[in-house]
Amino acid sequence: MSGFRTIAGKTVAMDRANVDTDQIIPKQFLKRIEKTGFGQFLFYDWRYTQEGEENPNFELNQPANQGASILIANENFGCGSSREHAPWALSDYGFKVVIAPSFADIFHQNCLKNGMLPVKLQAEEVAYLLEKATNQPYHLTIDLEKETVTDNNGFSASFPITAYWKRMLLNGWDEIEITLQLEGEIAQFECSNAVK
Amino acid sequence: MGKTIIDKIWEKHIVHQEEGKPELIYIDLHLVHEVTSPQAFSGLRMKNRTVRKPERTFATMDHNVPTDNRYKIDDPVALNQMTTLEKNCLEFGIPLAGMDSPEQGIVHVIGPELGLTQPGMTIVCGDSHTSTHGAFGAIAFGIGTSEVEHVLATQTLWQTKPKTLKIEITGQLRKRVTSKDVILYILSQHGVNFGQGYIIEYCGEVIERMTMEERMTICNMSIEGGARAGLISPDETTFSYLEGKKHVPKGDAFKKAVMQWKELASDNDAVFDRTITVDANAITPMVSWGTNPSMTSSIKDSIPYVKDCKNELEQKSLERAIDYMGLKEGQNIADIEVQHVFIGSCTNSRLEDLRQAAEIVKGKNVHPTVRALVVPGSQQVKRQAESEGLDAIFKKAGFEWRESGCSMCLSMNNDIVPSGQHCASTSNRNFEGRQGTGARTHLVSPVMAAAAALYGRFVDVSEKVAVEVI
Numbered sequence: 152m153s154g155f156r157t158i159a160g161k162t163v164a165m166d167r168a169n170v171d172t173d174q175i176i177p178k179q180f181l182k183r184i185e186k187t188g189f190g191q192f193l194f195y196d197w198r199y200t201q202e203g204e205e206n207p208n209f210e211l212n213q214p215a216n217q218g219a220s221i222l223i224a225n226e227n228f229g230c231g232s233s234r235e236h237a238p239w240a241l242s243d244y245g246f247k248v249v250i251a252p253s254f255a256d257i258f259h260q261n262c263l264k265n266g267m268l269p270v271k272l273q274a275e276e277v278a279y280l281l282e283k284a285t286n287q288p289y290h291l292t293i294d295l296e297k298e299t300v301t302d303n304n305g306f307s308a309s310f311p312i313t314a315y316w317k318r319m320l321l322n323g324w325d326e327i328e329i330t331l332q333l334e335g336e337i338a339q340f341e342c343s344n345a346v347k
Numbered sequence: 348m349g350k351t352i353i354d355k356i357w358e359k360h361i362v363h364q365e366e367g368k369p370e371l372i373y374i375d376l377h378l379v380h381e382v383t384s385p386q387a388f389s390g391l392r393m394k395n396r397t398v399r400k401p402e403r404t405f406a407t408m409d410h411n412v413p414t415d416n417r418y419k420i421d422d423p424v425a426l427n428q429m430t431t432l433e434k435n436c437l438e439f440g441i442p443l444a445g446m447d448s449p450e451q452g453i454v455h456v457i458g459p460e461l462g463l464t465q466p467g468m469t470i471v472c473g474d475s476h477t478s479t480h481g482a483f484g485a486i487a488f489g490i491g492t493s494e495v496e497h498v499l500a501t502q503t504l505w506q507t508k509p510k511t512l513k514i515e516i517t518g519q520l521r522k523r524v525t526s527k528d529v530i531l532y533i534l535s536q537h538g539v540n541f542g543q544g545y546i547i548e549y550c551g552e553v554i555e556r557m558t559m560e561e562r563m564t565i566c567n568m569s570i571e572g573g574a575r576a577g578l579i580s581p582d583e584t585t586f587s588y589l590e591g592k593k594h595v596p597k598g599d600a601f602k603k604a605v606m607q608w609k610e611l612a613s614d615n616d617a618v619f620d621r622t623i624t625v626d627a628n629a630i631t632p633m634v635s636w637g638t639n640p641s642m643t644s645s646i647k648d649s650i651p652y653v654k655d656c657k658n659e660l661e662q663k664s665l666e667r668a669i670d671y672m673g674l675k676e677g678q679n680i681a682d683i684e685v686q687h688v689f690i691g692s693c694t695n696s697r698l699e700d701l702r703q704a705a706e707i708v709k710g711k712n713v714h715p716t717v718r719a720l721v722v723p724g725s726q727q728v729k730r731q732a733e734s735e736g737l738d739a740i741f742k743k744a745g746f747e748w749r750e751s752g753c754s755m756c757l758s759m760n761n762d763i764v765p766s767g768q769h770c771a772s773t774s775n776r777n778f779e780g781r782q783g784t785g786a787r788t789h790l791v792s793p794v795m796a797a798a799a800a801l802y803g804r805f806v807d808v809s810e811k812v813a814v815e816v817i
Contacts, residue, residue, distance in 0.1 A: 167667075168660050169539055169639050173778040178757045182411065182424040184385035184431050186492075196780045201766060225660060227540040230573065230639075231778060232757075233475040234383065235491035256543060256575050257475060257489055264493035313507070314367045326493075327396070330501045333363050333371065337399075337503060340362045340373055 152266045154323030158247045159292040160220035164284035165210045170224055171231035172258060176240040189236055190243030211244075221291055223280050224251045228269075229258025238265045248293050250300065252277045263316050266323065268293060270300060270310045279306070295320060349614025352580050353511050353546045356486045356611065360469050362503055369505040375468040377498045378454050379406040379441065381432040382759070383473030387496035388435040399502045401440040405463055408432060408445060409453045410759045412752035414722050417446060421761070439499075452725020452751045455479040455693035459563065460727055462592025466581040466608040471498055476693045476775065478569040481578030482562035483585055484611050486546065488575040509575065510620040512545040516553040518627035523808040525703070526561035527695060527773070527792035529553070530568040531633035533625060535643040542574025545621070548613060549579050553627045559588040560699040567694045568775050571640040580612035634680050634805050635777045635790035637668035642777070643790065644680055646807045652676045671779055672787050673767065681805050683789065687770035688719040688800040689782070690793055691749075692756035695773035696724030700793040701732050705740045707797035707808065713745030714803035720747045720762065722754040746800070758782050771799035 180192040197209050205212050211219075222241065228251040229237060238261045241249065247267060252274040254262075262269045270293060272280070283289045283302070292301050295317060301307045312320075319326065330337075350358075363371035377400075384406070391397065398404060411425040420426040429446075436443040444450040450457055455476050458464040466484035471477060473495040480487035494504055516529060547569050554562065562579050569577025579585075586605050589595045596604050635643040636650050642665075644650070650669060653676055656662040669676060674683065690696070690704050701723065713719045721741050723729035729751055732738055738748045755762040756774035758781070764770045766785025773796050777788040791799065794808045 166660075166663075168664055171639070171776075171778045173757075173776070173781055177780055177784075178759050181382050181759065182422065182428050184389070184428055186386045186389075196784055201784060227543070227573065230539060231475065231570075231776060233473060233489040233491055235386075235473075235493060238491075253540060253543065255540070255573060257491060257570075261491035261493065264491065313369075315369060315505075326505065327394070327497050327500050330371065330497065330503060330505070331396075336363050336371075337373070337501060341502075344359065344373070 152323045152325070154321050155266070156296050156321060157292060157294045158220070158268065160247065160290065161218055162221040162223050162280070162284040162289050162291055163210055163216040163219035164281045165222060165224045166281045166285070168225040169227045169230055172229055172234050172237040173231055175229065175237040176234065181234060181236055186239050187243060189240035190245070193240040193244045215286065215288055218245070220245055221248045221250065221293070222246050223277065223284050224249060225277065225281070226252045226274070228254050230255040233257045235261045235265070238262045238267050242267050250277060250280060263320070264326070266320060268295065268320065272300065272308050272310055276308045348618060349616035351511050351613045351617040351619060352484060352548060352578065352611050353486065356467055356469065357508055359467070369507040371503050372469060372506050373503055374471050374498050375403060376463055376470045377404045378458055378470065378472035378477070379404060379495070380410060380454050380472070380474060381408045381428050382410045383492050384435065384495055385428060385431045386492050387499055388439070390496040391499060396500045398439040398441060398499045403502060404441045404499070406432060406436050406441050406443045407451055407454050407457055410753045410757065412446070412750070413760050414749035414752050414754045414762055417750050425759070449726050452727065453693045453696065453753055455567065456696060456724030456728065459483065459559070460592065460725060462589055462595035465589065465595065466585060467611050471504065475570045476567050478575065478577050479563050479567040479693055481566040481569065481576055482559060483589070484578055484581035484608065486576055486578065489570065509546045510544055512542060512547045512574065513619040513622045514547055514549050514625060515551040515622065516549065516625045516627055517551050518553065520553060520627045520630060521809050523794050524630050524632060525792040525794065526557055526564040528630050528633045529625070529627065530565045531635065531640065531643045531790060532630045534568070534572055534641045535633065537572060537623065539571060539639050539641045540573040542569060542572035545574050547574045547577035548619070549577060550613070554579055555582065558699060559584060560697045563697070564694055568640065571775060581608050582612070632792065632795050632807055632809050634795065635788070636672060636674060636680060636683070637665070638671055638777060638779050640775070640777060640790060642668055646680050646795070646805055648680055650674050650676050650678045650680070681807070683769060684804045685771045685789065685799050686717060686768040687764050688717055688796050689722070689755040689770055689772040689774065690720065690796050691722030691724065691754050692774035693724065693753070694775045695793050696722060696728065698728050698731050700773065701728070701737050702735070704793040704797035705737045707794050708744045708746070708801065709740050711744055711801050713800045717800050717803050719745065719800040720749060720755060722749045722762070723751050725751045755782055764788070771796045771805065
């Protein structure tokens with residue numbers, strides 16, 4: 152995982168609440184043993200008709216939304232299953248950021264661990280962005296260092312991120328490597344405290 | 348100030364604390380299955396790392412497992428995922444309840460029945476329904492594959508302590524209103540994200556009277572309310588369930604363990620960040636009609652009207668859901684016809700669930716237009732059920748009696764609901780496509796599912812007449 156400071160890109164609006172990870176990546180695609188190649192299956196049941204044709208009404212299929220790297224969604228994005236295939240699929244498709252008023256806890260963690268930035272904004276801010284990004288090309292810049300989301304027309308909002316995750320993402324650090332440096336403390340805990 | 352059980356367990360598991368960082372907590376038990384682990388093992392191999400505590404790790408296969416002919420796996424990709432788990436367990440020395448094991452089953456069924464799950468533990472698994480194990484007074488939560496890799500390598504996780512939410516359930520449940528109805532009722536009242544950022548403790552007289560199986564059903568669906576974990580303070584019911592289980596200490600060691608477990612219960616003056624009270628008397632058999640578990644109503648009710656929605660977002664969600672489900676606003680729940688019935692999953696596939704369903708089904712026949720499946724949660728549940736003759740009751744009524752696995756809860760194997768058809772399911776999620784592309788899932792209790800199999804539609808099992816007439 153490599154570190155990053157800013158991400159600028161085109162947005163796509165998906166004005167739906169409670170988008171679950173079963174929609175992000177349906178179960179029939181969870182059988183692979185790799186982390187890569189899931190982008191083609193992203194939102195599969197919404198993206199394609201049951202006959203396998205592209206569904207022209209689905210947000211990601213609209214010509215204006217091609218090449219988007221920032222997904223704007225509504226509340227409780229990523230609820231349901233713990234499958235990390237969800238951020239793998241979003242990332243493999245080309246998304247680097249998801250903006251929403253709230254995220255499901257496990258999905259939120261899974262994004263961070265894969266260098267994908269879940270950006271939580273106020274509901275009114277997200278509503279504004281959803282409107283801007285619907286039916287027209289709309290670009291945003293996310294600055295991780297400053298914790299801001301801005302557009303070219305004066306919109307600016309700040310988002311919360313813990314100091315821990317900010318540092319991890321800016322530097323692209325490997326969490327396991329950091330933990331292994333605490334080997335002595337873990338071993339000591341095991342001797343004295345662990346439930347047998 | 349008193350402490351909650353959540354505070355007590357959490358504090359005992361902190362390995363490392365540092366300003367500006369989450370806490371590093373120790374993980375006592377790591378359960379592993381075939382779907383969310385292969386990439387974690389590959390990650391270890393790539394960095395030349397090993398599994399720190401294979402003896403605190405336990406694996407099984409459940410998601411992909413066929414439930415008719417266990418050894419006939421048509422999909423080569425699924426087969427590869429299963430053999431990959433075998434190879435990984437062998438290479439890293441992890442115990443595996445594989446296809447040939449008499450202990451194989453759904454990971455959240457076998458953990459408790461083998462006594463791997465114990466009070467006071469921290470338990471994780473790459474599966475969101477890990478919250479099930481909280482029924483024993485453990486902090487148990489689902490994790491992603493990166494966290495699976497982290498636990499394999501270090502036996503720890505970086506976690507920020509969640510807030511605490513107490514759900515107190517008072518009163519008395521009516522006959523044939525089950526713990527499944529209780530959790531569906533809570534979701535119908537509070538939505539799918541009220542638990543975000545919290546660990547729930549369920550308590551109150553209704554919980555105290557519940558069996559371990561009933562408690563597991565409630566804790567299992569904590570994640571459907573957005574809470575990563577839900578738990579119940581351990582009591583005599585917990586201890587007597589655990590006594591004699593394979594991995595539970597025996598003799599004096601058991602007595603000593605019980606003494607320690609008794610200390611875990613939340614103190615009377617413990618303060619929670621939030622409290623919700625639920626009146627059990629108000630609960631009737633519940634049926635989900637939409638595409639998330641909060642879209643659930645009483646069997647006595649009807650589908651809500653779009654005009655009654657609080658806001659535009661809710662309105663759009665309702666319109667989408669009833670369109671997907673092929674239902675109409677205002678339609679009576681009791682008029683919904685079902686073509687499939689699934690009794691199984693980590694929510695409701697334990698012996699007690701099967702006994703309750705069998706009691707409804709005994710001597711009756713499955714409706715001619717219904718295909719009905721019983722999928723025991725584990726090989727052990729299957730053997731016990733067969734020794735009691737439950738399999739014969741189900742088969743005589745026209746149910747298919749299957750081998751253990753996750754099966755039609757998420758239909759990763761061949762147990763699929765065809766597009767456009769309705770399924771009364773004892774599982775935990777009614778998301779679009781969950782049981783098959785275009786499939787329409789209705790979440791219910793085992794007794795409601797059993798009755799639906801006989802009628803071909805939903806009936807109120809709490810009404811005596813309904814059950815007798817069947």
